[in-house]
Amino acid sequence: MSDRPDYDFCASHDFYGHSACPGCGEKILFRHVLDVLGPETVIVAPAGCAAVTDGVFPHSLSPVPYLHVAFGATASAAAGVRAGLDMSGRENVTVMAWAGDGATFDIGMGALSAIAERNENVLYVCYDNEAYMNTGMQRSSATPPGCWTTTTPASRLKSEPKKDIDAIMAAHRIPYVATASPAFLDDLKAKVERAKAIRGLRFMHLFSPCPPGWKSDPADSIAIARLAVESNVFPLYEVYEGERLRLTCQSSSVPVADYLKLQGRFKYMSEREAEDMQRAVERSYAALKLRHEKSKVCL
Numbered sequence: 001m002s003d004r005p006d007y008d009f010c011a012s013h014d015f016y017g018h019s020a021c022p023g024c025g026e027k028i029l030f031r032h033v034l035d036v037l038g039p040e041t042v043i044v045a046p047a048g049c050a051a052v053t054d055g056v057f058p059h060s061l062s063p064v065p066y067l068h069v070a071f072g073a074t075a076s077a078a079a080g081v082r083a084g085l086d087m088s089g090r091e092n093v094t095v096m097a098w099a100g101d102g103a104t105f106d107i108g109m110g111a112l113s114a115i116a117e118r119n120e121n122v123l124y125v126c127y128d129n130e131a132y133m134n135t136g137m138q139r140s141s142a143t144p145p146g147c148w149t150t151t152t153p154a155s156r157l158k159s160e161p162k163k164d165i166d167a168i169m170a171a172h173r174i175p176y177v178a179t180a181s182p183a184f185l186d187d188l189k190a191k192v193e194r195a196k197a198i199r200g201l202r203f204m205h206l207f208s209p210c211p212p213g214w215k216s217d218p219a220d221s222i223a224i225a226r227l228a229v230e231s232n233v234f235p236l237y238e239v240y241e242g243e244r245l246r247l248t249c250q251s252s253s254v255p256v257a258d259y260l261k262l263q264g265r266f267k268y269m270s271e272r273e274a275e276d277m278q279r280a281v282e283r284s285y286a287a288l289k290l291r292h293e294k295s296k297v298c299l
Contacts, residue, residue, distance in 0.1 A: 017055065019052070019056065021218070022211065023221040024049070025182050025207065025208035025210065025221055025225065026049055026050055027053065028222075029127055030061075030127075033192050033206075034063075037096060040093045041095075042065045042081055042093055042094070043064060043067065044078040044081055044095065045066065045067070045074070045099065047068075048103055049133055049210075051068055054066060071108065072103070072108045072110075073108070074099045074103055074112075075124065076115070078095050078097040081095050082095045086121075094123055095122050095123065096123045096125060097122060097123070097124040098125050098127070099127075100208075101126060101127075101141075101142035104142075105141045105142045106140050113172065116169060116201050119200045121199050121201070122201055122202075123202045123204070124201065124204070125206060126205050129209070129214075130143050130162070131147075131210075131213050137213045139152045141162070145157070145158055145159055145160060145273070145276075146158065146269035146273040146277060147269075148265045148267070166203075166205050175240065175241060176198050177203045177204075178191040180205070180206050181207045181226070181236060182222060182225050183207075183225035183228075187236055187249060188206070190248075192204070207228055213265065214264070214265050215263060215264025216262055216263045216264065216265075227262070229249055230254040231254040232251050232281050232282070232285040233256060236248045236249040237288060243295070245292055247289065251289075257274060260274060
């Protein structure tokens with residue numbers, strides 16, 4: 001990677017384009033994450049939106065090696081790539097697993113837990129669009145309550161809360177866990193820089209708007225991502241060694257309703273369900289804020 005401060009790794013390469021939908025959060029995130037990681041990177045990605053939109057054969061939008069693996073094998077394949085690189089003396093190469101919420105929260109959870117327990121030297125990144133979007137918008141355990149999907153239609157919207165994947169990963173006491181958003185790029189890039197410099201398993205959870213699945217205007221993707229943070233639906237923070245938690249963007253106290261109204265997937269949500277979501281978000285954020293304050297005392 002060039003030493004020039006204005007060097008843009010991704011922009012310096014010729015791309016053939018991708019086949020993602022307009023307004024896709026994953027492609028925005030991918031570009032900026034990879035720009036920070038640079039050319040000494042290997043990507044391991046399972047079946048999902050990222051895999052099928054990487055470019056039309058024989059072209060790829062990625063300027064670095066991109067290994068396609070089975071849905072549930074992301075974490076174990078990434079650990080294998082890491083072992084092979086280490087044996088060949090390529091310890092300076094970053095191995096990044098790049099997976100959606102279906103492959104992370106659900107199908108690949110066992111393998112992810114295993115590499116966390118072993119503290120494998122891998123950067124695992126989950127781009128979270130809150131459903132199985134590539135296969136027809138089915139619910140995942142990342143889907144929020146009150147949300148329409150093809151498997152939670154208007155007559156029976158999802159009632160279960162979204163899985164707290166970040167708390168689960170932090171409970172493994174891995175070196176670094178962080179959330180990030182395409183609406184706050186400076187925060188995103190700073191966290192990728194920190195993750196790149198740390199050895200051991202690093203887990204990053206990225207908010208990834210999906211216009212087709214969320215029934216939103218492609219032009220609103222960044223606005224939705226910003227409202228998710230400002231309403232505390234998706235707070236931005238980082239956790240070190242499973243203990244010290246630092247909020248990296250303070251709340252703006254925007255009502256959750258402002259976030260919901262830009263997305264057709266929530267149009268069947270009742271007023272009571274919306275109020276319940278507001279209360280749940282407030283409780284969750286209050287707990288994060290308390291941990292943030294306690295962590296400052298401990299430093």
